Structure formats: structure tokens, C-alpha cells
Amino acid sequence: MENEQPQFRQFSYHGDGTELFKIYIVNWLLTIVTFGLYYPWAKASLLKYNYQHTKFDGSNFTFHGTGKEMFKGFIKIIGVIGVLYGALIAAQLSGNTTLTIVVLLGFYVILLLLVPIALHGSMRYRTSRSSWRGIHFGYRGDRSELTKQFLTDAFLTIITFGIYGAWFINNLRTYIIGNIRFGNITFQYTGNGGDFFWLNFKGRLLSVLTLGIYFFWYSMDLFDYFIENIYAEQNGKPLPIRSTAKGSDFFLLSIVNGLMLSFTLGLAFPWVQARVFRFFMSNIWVQGDFDGNSLVQTEAEYRDASGDDMVDMLDLNLI
Amino acid sequence: MNTFQIKYFDGVTSAIQEGTVKLSYGHWDIRLEKPDGTMSSIHWQLKDIKQTEFVGNTNIFKYGDFPQQTLECNDPDFVKALSLQYPDYEFFKKEYFWALNKGTGVFVGITVVLLLLCVGVYKYILPSVAESLALTVPQEYEIKWGNMMFENMIQAPKKGEMGSELNLTKNDTLSRLANQFVKEIDFKTTYPIKITVVNEKVVNAFALPGGNVVVFNGLLKKMKTKEEFAALLGHEVAHVTHKHSLKNIFRSLSGYLFMSLITNDLNGITAVILDNANKLQNLGYSRELEAEADESSMKTLKENKIPTKGLLNLFKILEDSSQVAPPELLSSHPLTEERMKFAKKNQIMNEKIIENPRLESIWKEILIAENKL
Numbered sequence: 251m252e253n254e255q256p257q258f259r260q261f262s263y264h265g266d267g268t269e270l271f272k273i274y275i276v277n278w279l280l281t282i283v284t285f286g287l288y289y290p291w292a293k294a295s296l297l298k299y300n301y302q303h304t305k306f307d308g309s310n311f312t313f314h315g316t317g318k319e320m321f322k323g324f325i326k327i328i329g330v331i332g333v334l335y336g337a338l339i340a341a342q343l344s345g346n347t348t349l350t351i352v353v354l355l356g357f358y359v360i361l362l363l364l365v366p367i368a369l370h371g372s373m374r375y376r377t378s379r380s381s382w383r384g385i386h387f388g389y390r391g392d393r394s395e396l397t398k399q400f401l402t403d404a405f406l407t408i409i410t411f412g413i414y415g416a417w418f419i420n421n422l423r424t425y426i427i428g429n430i431r432f433g434n435i436t437f438q439y440t441g442n443g444g445d446f447f448w449l450n451f452k453g454r455l456l457s458v459l460t461l462g463i464y465f466f467w468y469s470m471d472l473f474d475y476f477i478e479n480i481y482a483e484q485n486g487k488p489l490p491i492r493s494t495a496k497g498s499d500f501f502l503l504s505i506v507n508g509l510m511l512s513f514t515l516g517l518a519f520p521w522v523q524a525r526v527f528r529f530f531m532s533n534i535w536v537q538g539d540f541d542g543n544s545l546v547q548t549e550a551e552y553r554d555a556s557g558d559d560m561v562d563m564l565d566l567n568l569i
Numbered sequence: 570m571n572t573f574q575i576k577y578f579d580g581v582t583s584a585i586q587e588g589t590v591k592l593s594y595g596h597w598d599i600r601l602e603k604p605d606g607t608m609s610s611i612h613w614q615l616k617d618i619k620q621t622e623f624v625g626n627t628n629i630f631k632y633g634d635f636p637q638q639t640l641e642c643n644d645p646d647f648v649k650a651l652s653l654q655y656p657d658y659e660f661f662k663k664e665y666f667w668a669l670n671k672g673t674g675v676f677v678g679i680t681v682v683l684l685l686l687c688v689g690v691y692k693y694i695l696p697s698v699a700e701s702l703a704l705t706v707p708q709e710y711e712i713k714w715g716n717m718m719f720e721n722m723i724q725a726p727k728k729g730e731m732g733s734e735l736n737l738t739k740n741d742t743l744s745r746l747a748n749q750f751v752k753e754i755d756f757k758t759t760y761p762i763k764i765t766v767v768n769e770k771v772v773n774a775f776a777l778p779g780g781n782v783v784v785f786n787g788l789l790k791k792m793k794t795k796e797e798f799a800a801l802l803g804h805e806v807a808h809v810t811h812k813h814s815l816k817n818i819f820r821s822l823s824g825y826l827f828m829s830l831i832t833n834d835l836n837g838i839t840a841v842i843l844d845n846a847n848k849l850q851n852l853g854y855s856r857e858l859e860a861e862a863d864e865s866s867m868k869t870l871k872e873n874k875i876p877t878k879g880l881l882n883l884f885k886i887l888e889d890s891s892q893v894a895p896p897e898l899l900s901s902h903p904l905t906e907e908r909m910k911f912a913k914k915n916q917i918m919n920e921k922i923i924e925n926p927r928l929e930s931i932w933k934e935i936l937i938a939e940n941k942l
Contacts, residue, residue: 279683302624309585310624314637345713383585384578384639433583545583551635 258492259540263531265303267521273299274520290324290559291317304531306382307542314386315379315555323375323555327563334360364560366400367393371557373426378552382432383542388549391429399425416450417443427480433545434485441479449475466504467497477534489540495533503529571654573644577601577611580636590640592654599640613640615658691827699819703812708779711815712761715779722783723765737767740786746935747784750795751802753928754873758810764802772890774801776808778815790939791886795932796870796879803866804883810865813858820855863908867915874923881912 277292294317301313334357341353370393377387403418420443427439453468477493507525510518577586577599588601597613613632622629628647631637723737743766751764760780769785776782782805792798808814854862863880870877888909
């Protein structure tokens, strides 16, 4: 039955706003009552729901992470951030200007160092805890390699006043996506900094000139660029990934979402989120001769959620 | 019937294997049809069936350690059969939040109660906890910190940053005179009070933690009598003595922490701790803190035998200028009818004034410096 259309396979999201609303309310209440300590469990329940309701080729994804795992990471990261801030505040209270500057510099250096380390941990955790038809994803990147690349590119981005940022993001995507495994499927990212730079340049310029209206088309260009440059391969057979998202559709989606949110004072957020997921998922297609039955479990288990919690807390959105 | 159609994934490959599951005593019998037509059989021990999920109308069960085996069953009678066969065994985790099982009414009720509880904590409990925390900060830290803030404001008035509307340049003559003036009044405070008059047209004044008081020349220019100035200083020094700034900082920080905790916006905390440090001096005081400072000021006037009508006249100056000045500049001193009433009520008519000639002569010098004499 599933082998009837071998050429294109679509992702789809089947989550429902009402169910999401219940999850949000419960998460929110328990987070309040526990003064925030419930946060990791809240995150787990939301991820579980969204994974379960995302399907590919007839089967849903599963998120295996638990609140307990993420809580352990959460506590570690709170500790690290607490120590960093403690040092900063102590230095400031000492009134010693030199000390304050030294500690402040150290603070930023450590924070910068923590970013690639957190990214690495997050990728390992998220991929290992995601599965489809019982086969887990995995990330085989090397932490010190990623850190080296990250710091070099961050430095270049700073001295070029952000221009190198396009290459920075592309190199990061290339490294990370190139190290993702899904059973015996490998991935590659084929984007390049130059194209990405001009894409952003054009998008921002036109967004300003059209008083923001072009922004929706710009967002879709970014989405397309990301998706269409991911290239999967199964047993030597190429599986290009395609996006069919259109700026006009995204524009309409955003208008309706905006109206829904403003008329309900934000209460419609879970429904809006379901609409957004549905839109993006239904616009991702895998082309080629994908064999959903021949994936083989290849990746080891990884349960340390510290990196993922760190990424969450720093609000990193680099990929 | 205890046998159901299932889909099975072995955790080794992604192949979908069709088969049946039979619910037996203590275990499940899973029979799978191999591609070559032969059958294989697997046992799932009841105690190791770990996770159960329900997606759409599919029941999903996981078994064993990593990589887990998975079983999916679409049969609507499967759940019923489970509870009949294993009445003591909980396959479906109970909804972890019991209120969700009690119907919409109870759920909504509990939500509302908890919300009210949150508002209560935020409005009443949090501020007093924050204030008592503020009181534990040693005075020396407060002074050090206040001095740092003060130096930042006077030295680095960058546009658009900390001092956007407080581009402060010190007026040396008036500051010197104001400090002489302040020494003639006993404020009954343990803080080292230091007055700085800055060349600003704005009609305002504020106090920093630890003893620095900044008076804008715009306000000083409008004053006609020394008792008005004394009332202002009494008010600002009271902010210092009662640690109002510190209480305010603790209040707003704790309020922010609370809000970001309940909105799950943990990453926001990082930004705000840094951001808030810049905005501290722009925060307004609460009505209670202002009232406390007014009372203190009145007391200082009385104890120093300075005419108490100074406070009322000060309010009149502030009120007159609030009609022309942008209102946000007065946000640190919201004038209310109540404050005027308080000043009027506590003003002593025909009071016994003991003139302090030093105070009078310093005030004259201030008037001369302001070109008013």
C-alpha cells in the first residue's frame, strides 16, 4: 500500500489545538506551582505529543526523552549559570573596576565556549531520543572539532562586522547535518555561504522596501534554502528533500494566526502552533526511492540532556 | 477473544512486521509472519512492557531496553481486553494531573484558583519577601553600590543608554552650597548624605542607595524658600534611610523572576538581570514608599524647627511644573491628592520657628548663585 507512490513521500502533522491547549495549561499550572522546577517535564510532554503526531510514510515519530533526564541536565546548567552570575555580581560588588572587567570578559568567553559544547550535547541527545519505526537517529560529530570551527567562525564574524555570519551559519549546518545518522541513512548539507548571504541581503532589503510585506516570502526562501540543501542517502541511493512552501501561503497563514492570537488575547496559541506545524510539515517532501523497511539500527544511546537544556536556556536558534 | 492484529517493529530494522498478539497469563504471545511465510514467536513479559501511548486510534507499546521493540494495535477492543485480562496491571499511565480526569468544571475551577493564588503571591507575598531580603544587605555594600551607580550616571551619560534623559553634568557651586545646607539639618540618618546639583531644566530629584541625592537645577530654580529645599532633602534622605531604592530593586527583580518562571521564559532572566541594572534609577517608587518618605520629611522639618509649610509648597511647585513637563519625568514622584492633603493636615499653623542663621545664609548664597537675588 505504501509502495504505491515511490517518488515522493510527505511529512505530515496531525496534532490538534485542543489537545495542545490541555498540555499547555497543565504544564503551565504545574510549572507555576513548582516555581519552575516542572519545566523539564513540561518540555518532555510537549515534545512527546508533537513527535507522536508527526508522521512520515505512514508511521509516526517517537520522542524517548523523559522529564527526569532533562531535569538532571537542567539542574546542572542552572548550577553553571548560577556560578557564572555569582562571580559577575561578586566582582561588581567589590567595586574594583579591573576585577569587574576581567570577570566580565571571562564571563563572555566562557559563555561563548559553552555554546558549541551545548550544541554538541543537544544534537547528541535530541537525535538519540528520536526514533521512527523503532530506529533511532544519531549524531556522530566531534565536540572539539565543532568547538574549533565554531570559535574560528565566530571570530571571523565579529571582525567582519557580521558579514561572515552567513558562512558561519552554513558551516555550522554543514558540520552538524553531515554528522546526523538515521539508521543507515546519511545526510549532507549542500548550502554555501555566498548564496546564503545574498539570499539574506535580498530578503532584508526587499522586506524594508516593501514595509515588511516581503518578509513572508523571505522567510519561505530561508526555509526552502535550508530544506532543499539537505540531501539524504540510503545505501548509495540519493534521497533529495524538497520544499513546496510558498510565500503567499505563509503570508495567509500568518495573517490568520495573527488575528486568532489578537482576538483571543493569545489564548489561541496552541491552535496557532498546530497550524504552523501542519503548514511546515506538509511542505516537506522526500524524493527518490526511499525504502522505509530496510533501515538498520546503527546508533548508540545517549541520555545526557545537559546540552539540550543549555541550548534551551540560552535560547540558541542557530541551525 | 484474546488475540489481536498488530504491527511490530523489532528495534533492529525499520521493517513493519504484521502479526498477532495473544494476551496470556503474565506475558504477551506475539506471533509474526516472516516474508518467507514461516511464523516466529516472541514473548513480552508483562513487567517489562514499559511505555504506552495512544496516538489517534492506535495503541503503542514499547518493550525492553534500548533499542526498544514496538507494538501497535488499532483494534478498539484491545484496551478493554487488557483491563479484563490484567485487572491489577496499569498499562495506561493515569493522567498525571488528576484534575484532567475530573471533568471540565473541576479543571477550570482549579485553573482559576491557581491563577488567583499566583496573583496573590505576586502582589502581596513577593514584595514583602523581597523587601525583607533588601534589608539584609549590609550598609557598606549599599554605599559602595550606590556610589558606583552614581559615578556611572555622572561620568558616562551616553545617548540612548542609561542617562538618555539624565545627561547629567554636575554644577559644582550649587552642589557645594547644597552640601553645606544639608549639614545644618539633622536627618537622623546613619548614611553619608551627599547632594549633587546637576544642570538640568527638568523639575525632579532622586536618591540612590547609600546616600547620594541628585537634585535637578530646574527644581532648585523654582524654589523660593529654604524650607521647600529642606522638605525636598528630607524626602530624598528618607528614601536613602529607609533603603527604598534597594527595596525597589529587589521588588522588581523578584517580580521579574517570578513572571519569567511562570511563563517558562527562563532564558529571558539572563537578559533582564543585565538589562535591569541599567534601568534602576528610572524606577518609580510605590505609593507607600512615597508616603513614608513624606512623613519622614515632615518629621525632619518639625525636629529641626523648620517651617512645615515647606512640604506643601514643594508639592505645589511639583504640581505646577507637572502641567508643562512630560509626565514620565515625574514618575518617581507621582503627585496625588492624598500627598497634598497629608502635607496640609500636618502643617503646623503659627508654629514656633527657631531660625538657624547658618541655614538662612547658605540659602541666600544659593539664591545668589541662581541669580535670583
